[in-house]
Amino acid sequence: MNQNKRDIDPEETQEWLESINDTLEVYGPDRTQYLLERLVNFAQERGARLPFNINTPFINTIKPKDQPPFPGDRKIERRIKSLVRWNAMAMVVQANKKSPGIGGHISTYASAATLYEIGFNHFFKGPEHPSGPDMVFFQGHASPGIYARAFMEGRLTENQLHNFRRELSPGGGLSSYPHPKLMPSFWEFPTVSMGLGPLMAIYQARFLHYLIDRGMVEDNDRKVWAFLGDGEMDEPESKGALTLATREGLDNLIFVVNCNLQRLDGPVRGNAKIIQELEGAFRGAGWNVIKIIWGSDWDPLLSHEQKDLLLKRIEEVVDGDLLKYVVEGGGYIREHFFGKYPELLKIIENIDDKSLGKMRLGGHDPLKVYAAYSEAIQRKGVPTVILARTIKGYGLGEAGEGRNITHQQKKLNEEELLSFRDRFNVPLTDKQATQAPFFKPPEDSEEIQYLKNRRKNLGGFLPARNTETKKMEIPDISIFQEIMEGTGEREISTTMAFVRLLTILTKDKKVGKHIVPIIPDEARTFGMDPLFRQLGIYAHRGQLYDPVDSDQFLYYKEEKDGQIIEEGISEAGAISSFIAAGTSYSNHKMNMIPFFIYYSMFGFQRVWDFIWAAGDICARGFLIGGTAGRTTLNGEGLQHQDGHSHLAAAATPNIKAYDLAYAYEIATIIHHGIKEMVQNKENVIYYLTLENENYVHPPVPENVSVDIIKGLYKIHSSEKPILRLLGSGPLMGEALAAADLLKKDWGIEPGIWNVTSFSELRREAEEVERWNLIHPHKTPRVSHLESCLSKHSVPTVAVSDYVKMVSEQIGPYVPGPYYALGTDGFGRSDTRENLRHFFEVDRYYIVLTAIRALVTEGNLDIKVAEEVIKKYNINPEKPSPITL
Numbered sequence: 001m002n003q004n005k006r007d008i009d010p011e012e013t014q015e016w017l018e019s020i021n022d023t024l025e026v027y028g029p030d031r032t033q034y035l036l037e038r039l040v041n042f043a044q045e046r047g048a049r050l051p052f053n054i055n056t057p058f059i060n061t062i063k064p065k066d067q068p069p070f071p072g073d074r075k076i077e078r079r080i081k082s083l084v085r086w087n088a089m090a091m092v093v094q095a096n097k098k099s100p101g102i103g104g105h106i107s108t109y110a111s112a113a114t115l116y117e118i119g120f121n122h123f124f125k126g127p128e129h130p131s132g133p134d135m136v137f138f139q140g141h142a143s144p145g146i147y148a149r150a151f152m153e154g155r156l157t158e159n160q161l162h163n164f165r166r167e168l169s170p171g172g173g174l175s176s177y178p179h180p181k182l183m184p185s186f187w188e189f190p191t192v193s194m195g196l197g198p199l200m201a202i203y204q205a206r207f208l209h210y211l212i213d214r215g216m217v218e219d220n221d222r223k224v225w226a227f228l229g230d231g232e233m234d235e236p237e238s239k240g241a242l243t244l245a246t247r248e249g250l251d252n253l254i255f256v257v258n259c260n261l262q263r264l265d266g267p268v269r270g271n272a273k274i275i276q277e278l279e280g281a282f283r284g285a286g287w288n289v290i291k292i293i294w295g296s297d298w299d300p301l302l303s304h305e306q307k308d309l310l311l312k313r314i315e316e317v318v319d320g321d322l323l324k325y326v327v328e329g330g331g332y333i334r335e336h337f338f339g340k341y342p343e344l345l346k347i348i349e350n351i352d353d354k355s356l357g358k359m360r361l362g363g364h365d366p367l368k369v370y371a372a373y374s375e376a377i378q379r380k381g382v383p384t385v386i387l388a389r390t391i392k393g394y395g396l397g398e399a400g401e402g403r404n405i406t407h408q409q410k411k412l413n414e415e416e417l418l419s420f421r422d423r424f425n426v427p428l429t430d431k432q433a434t435q436a437p438f439f440k441p442p443e444d445s446e447e448i449q450y451l452k453n454r455r456k457n458l459g460g461f462l463p464a465r466n467t468e469t470k471k472m473e474i475p476d477i478s479i480f481q482e483i484m485e486g487t488g489e490r491e492i493s494t495t496m497a498f499v500r501l502l503t504i505l506t507k508d509k510k511v512g513k514h515i516v517p518i519i520p521d522e523a524r525t526f527g528m529d530p531l532f533r534q535l536g537i538y539a540h541r542g543q544l545y546d547p548v549d550s551d552q553f554l555y556y557k558e559e560k561d562g563q564i565i566e567e568g569i570s571e572a573g574a575i576s577s578f579i580a581a582g583t584s585y586s587n588h589k590m591n592m593i594p595f596f597i598y599y600s601m602f603g604f605q606r607v608w609d610f611i612w613a614a615g616d617i618c619a620r621g622f623l624i625g626g627t628a629g630r631t632t633l634n635g636e637g638l639q640h641q642d643g644h645s646h647l648a649a650a651a652t653p654n655i656k657a658y659d660l661a662y663a664y665e666i667a668t669i670i671h672h673g674i675k676e677m678v679q680n681k682e683n684v685i686y687y688l689t690l691e692n693e694n695y696v697h698p699p700v701p702e703n704v705s706v707d708i709i710k711g712l713y714k715i716h717s718s719e720k721p722i723l724r725l726l727g728s729g730p731l732m733g734e735a736l737a738a739a740d741l742l743k744k745d746w747g748i749e750p751g752i753w754n755v756t757s758f759s760e761l762r763r764e765a766e767e768v769e770r771w772n773l774i775h776p777h778k779t780p781r782v783s784h785l786e787s788c789l790s791k792h793s794v795p796t797v798a799v800s801d802y803v804k805m806v807s808e809q810i811g812p813y814v815p816g817p818y819y820a821l822g823t824d825g826f827g828r829s830d831t832r833e834n835l836r837h838f839f840e841v842d843r844y845y846i847v848l849t850a851i852r853a854l855v856t857e858g859n860l861d862i863k864v865a866e867e868v869i870k871k872y873n874i875n876p877e878k879p880s881p882i883t884l
């Protein structure tokens, strides 16, 4: 509402308002909305350009008269909540007393307690609920409160609480934040990297629809709840898929944004109103927005005859003012908020300063929160966001309530502990309270009985992560026979080989339906478009139009039970779908095998934080980096050519990364990966880079599959071993060509090996070395690298289409001198041949490096190196690709 527009004809205004009022009373809100929209459209059609007003007044969305009755026992619920508050605070205070600096957060949960408690007591469905459990994303920094509740429920011991943030302590501890990896039967959704939670929650809700629409799970009205910080909403990921949520009709999704108006350093929006800004964004995206700003204490004021003036005053103030009111208290509020208009002072004349300072806000009022949740779970067709106004550090008083330092508050002095105890009536003596002990009422107390009973009715405790999955058979590797046999004369790329493999896999009776191909608008680049028709593109609404290519066999086929998730240009969205599908074994007790196929450069580099979270959440699946290799993807230039994703992959503990040269390697690795994920229930993610260079793929040699999986297998042995070449992925061809040149031009026959994974080789060698280090009296173990290469301590030249550090990973474990060639530096566009020369990874540089290595060993004269340079026209003045 534009407050600055003057009312030039109040009488006419009144008539309009009255007629709207009549409609509201007689026909209700739907008819009222219809009429208002008609009016606006009517005016717009006649040329009036009326800007869309995205905001509603800064008051609660649900009117007191529309609030449902509260079904709980408010007194007992308050006592339970107070004890959870106390224990959450005590956990952090104790942890920091024992080890100063260990961290933890008091203020986030203090602000969110009511939001969670209403959920726990009345809404969140647990694991034994007949409909299946809700999926709840808890705000990461609120973890002490969630632990404290689990303690009250008898699910965590006092000792575990003592070891909050001390996971290496005897008996184990509690992880700082929600980490399924670290507490696999407790936490389900990692949320603490801000922004990932909201996006992942949207895609979990969408994946639930996907499974329902494909007939793979029943529609049991399960909900996804995401509890988020208002500061967190500034992350681009947080708001990045809001329109997807409405487009997909995700009425199974509820966001609860804890609007305490503060983030870490200070106000989220000192000069404006974050709640209004978020309302605009969500409404604009089509969400159902429920604001709970003011608590019941405010209801009488907001229906007072001066309500319009009060509303005007409410609209005037900014969040910075609202925060000041929290800190300064009743007298200040009277003077500075109400005092601006003397008429407003009248409406609070019967409220003393103390009571004024304690007037409850919406997010701390169980009735308001209950009303909002009730509406949210019933709302059909659209997702709901609840914007709940709270106070950060609620109850901490002088120790931090609403203050700028509150986020970092980890210690309370004796006086502060006593006032916290008094504020929440915790039954502890002064002496006890000053020690900040944990407190749990006896098992037969009203409180414990009540909360257990509530959870029993709702299907058990949560968070609780499921680890049981329906069994699924997997096919024998023989289904990939044609791929293993090689391509004969035909030249194809590894990408084409993969697409063939995926086609075979999706047709398989055992696992076919469980394969989830996920593509961010790149299917045609990878030659995957034939799958559109064969598998269908998932679309919740089916295909409402006749596609432009409907007359063709391979048309763009969208359908309600389509299998392909075509994500559009959102790698962050696609990886979130991957995470949802890859955790289906836990969330839906059913294995789904996601293949996220993307432009390799826009994978790790762009969404590594999500990939890290995928490790935390124990997701399983395949990441397929297509058009990879800095010189193999040749025309696209600097921003496209990936030469370093394998470095990131190597540093991500649950990722098994492979850069593959031949079709049979792809079949071997993918089959093995499926076996690990489905049969062995291992939480692994495979990362495969595939390229678009065409060449002939040989048939699989005998007995190499185990070595392919380990990362290294032999292509060719030398009669007189003095040199070894290691080729990898698309540069295997250059390694083979270099071997031919070495033999033809210099009479040297190197041994040739194919590296499928530098990082797997490195990991195993490291583990073996570690074991040998701490078991000095046992027979030393031998790594795969050592068992393959230790017979001859000759120079090794390794080449890959990635930065040198990728192949250098194994350097320390390779016997003899080790030389790595790689593609360090920014990419550029040119022919493959020119690029490989530019990056000094082509056959000629391999030969030169090999010859030079033999010179250094004393096997050849330095003159030979000079001859190599001359013979192959290597320009000594050529600039380095790293500095250029």
Ligand SMILES: Cc1ncc(C[n+]2csc(CCOP(=O)(O)OP(=O)(O)O)c2C)c(N)n1
Pocket: 107, 108, 111, 141, 192, 193, 194, 195, 228, 229, 230, 231, 232, 233, 258, 260, 262, 263, 264, 268, 392, 407
């Ligand atoms: C991606 C990311 N950046 C920064 C942080 C550090 N951080 C932790 S909490 C916090 C402030 C959170 O504010 P808000 O989202 O409003 O939550 P509140 O505690 O106020 O409920 C920040 C910056 C983080 N966890 N993740």
Ligand SMILES: [Mg+2]
Pocket: 229, 230, 231, 258, 259, 260, 261, 262, 263, 268
């Ligand atoms: Mg906040």
